[in-house]
Amino acid sequence: MISIFEIFKIGVGPSSSHTVGPMKAAYEFIKSIEDNGFKNSYDKIEVNLYGSLGFTGLGHMSDKAVVLGLSGFHPETIDMNNSSKTLKNCLDSNTLIILDKKINFNIKKNIIFNKKFSTVSSHSNTMKFSLFKNRKKILEEIYFSIGGGFIIGQSKTKKLKKDIIFPYPFDSxxxxxxxxxxxxxxxxxxxxxxxxxxxxxxxxxxxxxxxxxxxxxxxxxxxxxxxxxxxxxxxxxxxxxxxxxxxxxxxxxxxxxxxxxxxxxxxxxxxxxxxxxxxxxxxxxxxxxxxxxxxxxxxxxxxxxxxxxxxxxxxxxxxxxxxxxxxxxxxxxxxxxxxxxxxxxxxxxxxxxxxxxxxxxxxxxxxxxxxxxxxxxxxxxxxxxxxxxxxxxxxxxxxxxxxxxxxxxxxxxxxxxxxxxxxxxxxxxxxxxxxxxxxxxxxxxxxxxxx
Ligand code: SF4
Structure with a gap:
């Protein structure tokens, strides 16, 4: 069971699966960088967007959403003025500040729209986030944007939300x-x-x-x-x-x-x-x-x-x-x-x-x-x-x-x-x-x- 507040969520346009989902996935990825102890030991981030995200992600501003998520913005709490400044700064300087660390980040090169389905999964909205040090991949996370701004990690055991047991559960x-x-x-x-x-x-x-x-x-x-x-x-x-x-x-x-x-x-x-x-x-x-x-x-x-x-x-x-x-x-x-x-x-x-x-x-x-x-x-x-x-x-x-x-x-x-x-x-x-x-x-x- 899920809550009605997961169906109604305050967020940003234009798309829940192509904007809100990628922003949340990028936000989760920076948490994963921190949790895995790589906060100060990487020099490159690469993001691959597959399937429908690859075809229409540009029009849905998925790339900009990823930049904002990596910069620590979450769709539910985003400040529209600050986010615009962050985005402008990234586009002008080809850099990003992630967890207080400045790295080179070219939105056109570091975010790749793949007009094919990922080999990782045939899910229509697959996102692969990779972290590198000296050209060697040190961390990889896969997320799926499953609609309505919901995302899940690749591993089913790694659900991003805890289940709630309601007094009157219903599934039909x-x-x-x-x-x-x-x-x-x-x-x-x-x-x-x-x-x-x-x-x-x-x-x-x-x-x-x-x-x-x-x-x-x-x-x-x-x-x-x-x-x-x-x-x-x-x-x-x-x-x-x-x-x-x-x-x-x-x-x-x-x-x-x-x-x-x-x-x-x-x-x-x-x-x-x-x-x-x-x-x-x-x-x-x-x-x-x-x-x-x-x-x-x-x-x-x-x-x-x-x-x-x-x-x-x-x-x-x-x-x-x-x-x-x-x-x-x-x-x-x-x-x-x-x-x-x-x-x-x-x-x-x-x-x-x-x-x-x-x-x-x-x-x-x-x-x-x-x-x-x-x-x-x-x-x-x-x-x-x-x-x-x-x-x-x-x-x-x-x-x-x-x-x-x-x-x-x-x-x-x-x-x-x-x-x-x-x-x-x-x-x-x-x-x-x-x-x-x-x-x-x-x-x-x-x-x-x-x-
Ligand atoms: S499902 Fe497609 S056609 Fe319908 S509102 Fe969303 S983007 Fe538009």
């Missing part, structure tokens, strides 16, 4: 519903009891508020920033323009709320594409969906309140855990159905909970949210998390609201279960060709030609 939707029935709890109440094992209940609520405030700040930054997104595609930011035009509208229309949802989702994903501070939910590429649906709840639902927000995040987090345990939340593993599809499913469930829906309705909403994202491929143009990712978040957020509405109008006697759709997503991801799994070798990525 049917078990979750069964546990709720037995204990007469709503899903959010059960998840709160699980989370309260490792921290005070007030702390759980405080952490949810921090997550929501970070998401809301991100929406605000997104709708107040003009200009172009980073990268060679030269994509113009649209959230601010859409916001200004909707605000000026004199005659309201029935579907205005949908337009607001589009703006909120796009604002977050434009911030993410620019390397800004976002909440991984459950990934960075899909980071706009949950904030947009939450903001919709806060802005358009009468009597919406903090309690509703708690119910939203506790429930959406439980659904994210089910995907993480039983399928994947990585575009490089199962395509975009594992990112936008999962976020849509989580948001649909969260909204039903915020609206005080029943457990069966929550399960149904989560199922609908994924069912209509099955087969969604990952084909970011030029390896940038911009096209189709930004608009896709707007589509995913609207779909999540619709899924919640369909589920709450139903009678709970639906034919497809959440467990079945999660298994279907996993199998579809397995059958999907590699070119559609964050390699930018297929789909829109090859049909949208750079002018």
């Amino acid at each position: 939707a049917s078990k979750l519903l069964e546990q709720c029935k037995k204990s007469k709890l709503n899903i959010w109440q059960l998840v709160l009891k699980n989370e309260a094992l490792s921290m005070d209940r007030n702390m759980v609520h405080k952490k949810i508020e921090d997550i929501w405030n970070t998401m809301n700040d991100c929406i605000e930054r997104g709708i107040s920033t003009k200009g172009y997104l980073s990268g060679e595609l030269k994509v113009k930011r649209r959230a601010r323009r859409l916001y200004m035009s909707l605000k000026k509208k004199e005659v309201p229309e029935p579907l205005d709320s949908i337009e607001w949802v589009n703006i909120f989702a796009m604002a977050v994903n434009e911030e993410n594409a620019s390397g800004g501070k976002v909440v991984t939910a459950p990934t960075n590429g899909a980071a706009g969906i949950i904030p947009a649906v939450c903001k919709y709840y806060m802005m358009f639902i009468p009597n919406s309140n903090k309690e509703g927000l708690y119910r939203f995040f506790l429930t959406a987090g439980a659904i994210g855990i089910l995907y993480k345990l039983n399928a994947s939340i990585s575009g490089a593993d199962v395509g975009c159905q594992g990112e936008v599809g999962v976020a849509c499913s989580m948001a649909a469930a969260g909204l039903v909970a915020a609206l005080n829906g029943k457990n069966r309705e929550i399960e149904n909403a989560a199922e609908i949210g994924m069912e209509h994202n099955l087969g969604l491929t990952c084909d970011p143009v030029m390896g940038l998390v911009q096209i189709p990712c930004i608009e896709r978040n707007a589509m995913g957020a609207v779909k999540a609201i619709n899924a919640a509405k369909i589920a709450m109008r139903g009678k709970g006697d639906h034919k497809v279960s959440l467990d079945q759709v999660i298994e279907t997503m996993k199998q579809t991801g397995k059958d999907m060709q590699t070119i559609y799994k964050e390699t930018s070798e297929g789909g829109l990525a090859v049909n949208v030609v750079e002018c």
